[in-house]
Amino acid sequence: MSWLRALRETARSGLTVERRRLAPAVAARGALGLALVIGFSLALFGPAVAASSAFGAFQAAIATFQRSWRPRPTLALASGGSLAVSTFLGYLTGAHTVLFLALLLLWTFLSGLVWAAGPTAGIIASSNVAIMLVTITLPTSVATAAGHAAMIFAGGVVQAALVVLLPVRPWGAQRDALADALAAEADYARRLRHDPVAPFDPVPLMTARSAAAVTPRQARRRPAELHGPRRLAERIRPVLASLADPAVGAPAEGPQRDRVRELLAAAGEILDAAARAIRHGEPVRLPPAAVAALRTPDTGSILTDRSHRAALRLAALLGDVVETAEPRTETGSGAEPGTGMGPGTGSGTGTGSGVGTEGRAGALSAPSSEAAPEPPEPADPPGPLGLPAPRTRPTLLRLAPLVLAQMRAEVRPGSAILRHAIRVSAVTAAGYLLGLVLPFGHGYWAPMASVMVMRPDFSQTYSRSVARFGGTLVGVALASGVVQTAHPGTYLSAGLAVLCAFGMYLLMRTGYAVSQVCVAAYVVFLLGMEGSGVTQTVRDRVLLTLLGGLLAMLSYALYPAWETPRLRGRLADWLAASGRYAAAVAARYAAPAGPGSPDVREALLSARAARVAWHDALGRAVHEPVRHRGLSHAAAEDAGHALAEFGRAAMLLEAHLPERGAPPLPAAAGLAEVLREATERGAKAVRERGEPVWDDLRETVAAWDTEVTDPLLRKAARLLLDALDELSAALADA
Template sequence: MTWLRALREILRTGLAIERKRLEPLVAIRAAAGVAIVIGLALWLVSPVYAASAALGAFSAGTATFQRSWRPRKVIALAAGAGLAVGTFLGYVAAGNVVTFLLLLAAWSFTAGMAWAAGPTAGIVSTATVAAMLVTITLPGSLVQAVEHAVVIFLGGVVQATLILLFPVRRWGAHRDALADAFAAVADYARRLRHDPTAPFDPGALMTAREAAAVTPLQARHRPPALHGTRGLAERIRPAVAALADPALGAPAEGPQRDRARELLGAAADVLDAAARAIRRGTRAEVPPRVMDPLRIDEDDEVLKGAARQAAVRLVALLREVLEVAECGEQRSSRAEDGKSAETPFLMRPTLIRVLPVVLREMRRELRPDSTVLRHALRLAAVAPVGYLVGSLLSPGHGYWVPITAVLVMRPDFHQTYARAVARFAGTLVGVALATGVVQLTSPDAYLSGGLAVVSAALSYLVMRTGYAVSQAFTAAYVVFLLGMGGEEWDQTVPDRVLLTLLGGILAMAAYLVYPAWETPRLLDRLADRLAANGRYAAAVVRSYAKPSAQGFADVRKALLDSREADADWDEAFDRAKQEPVRHRGLNRREAEDAAEAIRALGRAAMLLETHLPTRDGPPVPEAALFAEAVEADTAQAARDVRARRNPEWDRVEKALDAWEGDDGGGVQERVVRRGAELQLRALEDLTTAVDRTPLERDVDSAVREHRARAAEAGKADRGEKAAAGRGTGRLGPPSEPRQERDENTAPPPGGRS
C-alpha cells in the first residue's frame, strides 16, 4: 500500500462511527460513580481533591468497558490500585526533574510491556502513565501525595461497589460469546447449502473458549447453561462441513445432495434457537417442522456411506443441544461422551496468581523483533520527551503532549495513526462544545462538576462506537473538570488543542523512527501457520492408525494451536495490508493463495475429524506412515518458506502411493484415504502459490512497475487524444493502448503463465 492510500485509510478509520449496541444502564452506573466521588470531594475537601478523585473514578470506569472476561468490579479495583500507585510514585519523584523523567521512562516501559498480557492489561497500564503525568501538577507535599493516591483508589472502590450493588445483565458478555459461537455455526450451515466448501471463521469459537475460562469463584456462580455447552458447537462445525463436502459427504448433485441441504437447514434453525435461548437465559423454542427433517430412517434414508455417518453424528449432536437449551437454566442430566455432566472447567488464575504468568509473557517478548518490546521502548522515549517539550511550550498544561502521545500509541502502525487523527478531531469538537457551554452558563464548581458527570456519561455511552466520538465527550469532561478546579476556559482550551495536536504528531513520528512493521514478518507467520496446520492434519490422520483417548487429546491440542496460528496470520496480514511498505519476497496475491492452500489443508483435517473412530474402532495402519510424512514434510516446508526455498512433499507422495497400492479396506479406510488425498492436493497448491525463484520475483516486480508507468503514460496519451478529438468530433483510436496493455501483460522469461 502506498503512503497516500495508507493515509486515506487512516483518516477513514480514525473518523469512522460504528453502529454498536449501546449499554445505557452501564454508562449511567459508571457516571454515577464519578458523580458520587466528585460530590463527596467537593463537599468534604476541595475542588483540587475532587479533580484527583474524579480522575480515579473516570479511569476506573473506563477500564470496565475494556474487553475482559474477569468481573468488572475486579477490573475497577485493579485500575484504581494502578492509578494510585502511579500517582504516589509520581509525587515522590516530582521534586527532581531527572529523577521524575527516569521514573516516567521506566513506568512507561513497563506499561508498554503489559501488552504482552493482552490489550486490556496494556490499555489499563497506559492509563496509569497518564495519571502520573496529570496529578503531579497538583500542588502538595508527601502527605498530600498519599492523600491523593488514596482518593484516586477510592474512585475505583466506588465503581466496584456500584457494580456489586447494581449488576447489569450479569454474565451477559459470557452469554453473548457462547450464543455468537452457536450463531456462527448456524450461519456456516446455511452457507454450506449453497457452497459446500464455504470458509468458516473460527473467531467466534475462539472467543467462546476465552469466555469459558473462569476463576474458582466464578465457577461457583456461573449459570449452568454456560458450562459444557461450548463443546457441542465445536463438534457440530466439522459435522456439517463433512456432510456438505462433495469429496467426503453427499455427492454434488442428486437426491443425497437435496437431503443434505435439508439437514443443513434444520441444523441452522436448531442452532439459532439454541443461541437465542443462551443469550436470553430462556428455554429454546423449536417448531415441529424443524425437527421433522432430523429423523433418520434406518431403512429408507437417502444418504449413504460417509455422508450417512456425518448425518447421524450431526443429528445426535443437535439433540444434545436441544437437551441443554430446552431446560433453560437447569443443567442437563445427560453426560457427554460418557463423562459426568460436572466436566472440568477451563481455569483462569486470580489477579494475584496471574502476576507470574504476566512476567513470564513479558520475558518472552524481550527480543529485538518483538512488537511489544518495540512499543514499550517507544513509550519509554516518547513520554519523557513529550513531558520536556510540553513543559517548555506551556508550563501549566504541557502534560497534554505526553498524555496524548501515550494514549494514542499502539503496537501497530494503523491503530497508532488512526487514534492520533481521531483524538485530535474529537478533542477539537469536544473543547468547542465545552467552551460554548461554559460561555453560556458561567458555571461554578458544583455546576462544572455536574457538567463533567454528564460528559462522562456520554463518553461511556458511545465508548464502543468510535474513538473520535468518545474522545469528544472526554475532552469536554476534562474542560469542565479543570473549570471546577478554578481554571478559566481561555487558559486551557487553546493549549489543550495545540498540545493534543503536538502529542499526536510526536506519537506518529515515534513509530516512523522505530517502527514495528508486520509486512517483513509475513513469511515467518506463514511458516508458523503451515507448521501448526501440518501438526493438526498429522494428529487427525494418526488417530485413525491407533484410536485412543490420548490421540483425541492430541487432536484437540493441535486444533487449538492451528487456530491460534491462523488468527495470528490473519491479524498480521490485515496489518500488513494497511502498512505503506512492501514485502520483497511475497506479494499480496501470493500470500492470499498460500493462505488459501493452508486453509484447505486444515479443512481436510477437519473433515476427517468428523469421522474419527471410537476408542475400540478398527485401526488403519497405513495412516501412521502418512501422518509421519505429513508432519515431517510440513515442518521442513516451514523452514523452507522462511528461507524462501520451494517446499517439497516427497515423503507425503511416497506414503500416499504406498497406501493407494492396497485396494482393500472398509468405509473408514476409504474416508481417511480420501482425506489424505485432499491434504496432498492442498500441499501441492501451496507449492504452486510460493514456487517462484528470486529472479522471477525481481523480473515480475520490474514488469509490474513497467505496467504502472505504461498505464500512466496511456492515460496521458488518451487525455491528449480526447482533447484533440473534441476538436475533430472523434476520439483517438483505442487499439494502441489496448495493444500496449497486451504486451505488458506477457509473462516474464522463465516465469509462470
C-alpha cells in the same frame, strides 16, 4: 501501499463512526459511580481531592467496559489500585523534574511491555500514565499525596461496589461469546447448502473458549447453560463439513444432496434457536419444521454409508446443544450436564438433564437405533454436581508472576512489544519536556495524547492519532466555550463532567473519535471545577494535542515494527501447526482412541491460534506503507487459501475418527509421520524464502491409495497433498 495512501486509509479508519448496540444502563451505572465519588469528595474535601478521586472512578468504569472475561469488579479494583500507586509516585516526584522524568520513563516503558499480557492490561496501564500526568498538576503537597492516592482507589472501590449492587446482565459477555459461536455454526451450516466446501472462521469458537475459563469464584456462580454447548459446537463443525462435502459424502446433485441441504438448513435454525436462548437466558424455542426435518424417518433410505452416519450424529449433537442451552438452576439426578444427552434420550451422547424421548432433546434424535455414541471431550474431569470441571483462570495475585514472565519474554531483539515500549517511553518523555519549554502552560496535553494513541502496530497508532486530534479539537472547543462564556461554578462543572463521562461510556464502542470528544470535554470541566487550567485557551490545548499525535506518528516512522516482513514467518508457523494437527488425526487411525482425543484437540487449538495470528498479521500488513519483501498480497491470499483447504481436509478425517477399540489402520502411522516431517521441512523452506517440495508425502499418498480401501481416507489424503501443492504454487508466484 504508499505513505500517502496509508495515511489516508488510517485517517478514514480513525474517524469512522460505527452503528453499535448501546448499553445505556451500564453507562448510567458508571456515571452514577462517578457522580457519587465527586459529590462525596466535594462535600468533605474540596475540589482538588474531588478531581483526583474522579479520575480514579472514571478510569475504573472504563476498565469495566474492556473486552475481558474477568469479573467486572476485579477490573475496577485493579484499575483503581494501579492508578493510585502511579499517582502517588507521581506526587512524590512531581516537584523534581529530573526524578519525575526518570519515573515517567520507567513507568511508560513498563506500561508498553504490559501489552504482552493483552490489550485490556495495556489499555489500563497506558491510561494510568496519562492520568498521572494530569493529576500531579493539581495543587497538593507531599503530605497529602497518600490521601489523594487513597481517594483515587476509593473511586475504583465505588465502581466495583456498584457492579455488585446494580448488576446489569450478569454473565452477558460470556453469554454473547457462546451465542456468537453457535450462531457462527448456524451460518456455516447455511453456507454449506450452497457451497459444500465453504470456509469457516474459527474466531468465534476461540473467543467462546476464552470466555469459558473462569476463576474459582466465578465457577461457583456460572449459569448451568454456559457449561456444555461450546464443546458440542466444536464437535458439530466437522460433522457439518463431512455431511456437506461431496468428496466424502453425498453426491453434488441428486436426492441425497437435496436431503443434505434440508438437514443443513434445519441444523442452522436449531443452532440459531439455541444461540438466542443462551444470549437472553430464556427457554429454547425450536422451529417445528426444523425438528420435523431432522426426525424424517426416510433419511436412512436416502442417505448411505458415511452420510447417513453423519446425519445421525448431527441430530444427536443438536439434541445435546438444545438440552444444555436450556436455563436451569439445579442438576437433575442421574445426568451429566455438559457432556451428553443423558438417560432416556435414545442417543447416548448428550448432557442429560432428565429430558426423555418426548422432551426437547429427544425430539431431535432421529428414530433409529444406529446412532453411534460419541464420548465426551476427555480433557475436563467431572466437577461438583456432575458438571464437567471448568477451565480455570488464575486470580489476579496468581496472574502477576505470569504477566511478569510474559513481559520478560518480550525483552528480546525483534519483539514488536519491546519496540512499542521504547517508542512510547521516548515519545512521552519528549512530549513532557516540550510541554515544559513551550509557552502554553499545562503541557501535559502533549504527552497524554501520545501515550493514549500509541499502540504496538502502525494502523492503530496512526488512526487513533487522527481521531484523538479531531475529537480533542471538538471536545475542547465546546467545553472551553462553555467554561469561558457561562462561567459554571464548582458543582455545575462537576455535573457537566459527569454528563460528559456518561456520553463517553455510552458511545465508546461506536468510534474512538466520538469518545474523545467526550473525554476532552470531561477533562476541561473537571479541571475547571477547581480553577485549574481555566486560563488555558482552546488553541493551546489543541496545539499540544496535535504535537503529541505528531510525535507518536513520527516515532513509528522512525522506529517501526512492520508486520509485512514477518508474514512468511507467520505463514510458516501456520503450516507447521496445521501439519501437526493433520498428523495427530492420522495417528488416531493407527491407534484409535475415540473422537475426543486430547492430542488431536491440542493440535487443533494450536493450528487455530496460528491461523488467527496469520490473518491478524495479514490485516495489519495491508495498511503498512512498505514493500512486501518476498510475499505479495496476492501470493499471501493464495497461500492462506491453500492452508485453509489443508485444515479442512484434516477436519474431514477428524469427523470420522474411529471409536476406541476399533481395528487399527497400521498404514496411518506412516502417513502421520510423513505429514509431520514434510510440513516441518516445508515451514523451514517458507521462512527461508524457498519453495517447499512434497515428494516424500506424494510417495506415501500413492502407497496409501493401494493399501487403504476406505474411499474417505483415500480421498482425504489426496486432498491434503493437493492443498500443499497449491501452497507451493502460490509461493512460487510470490
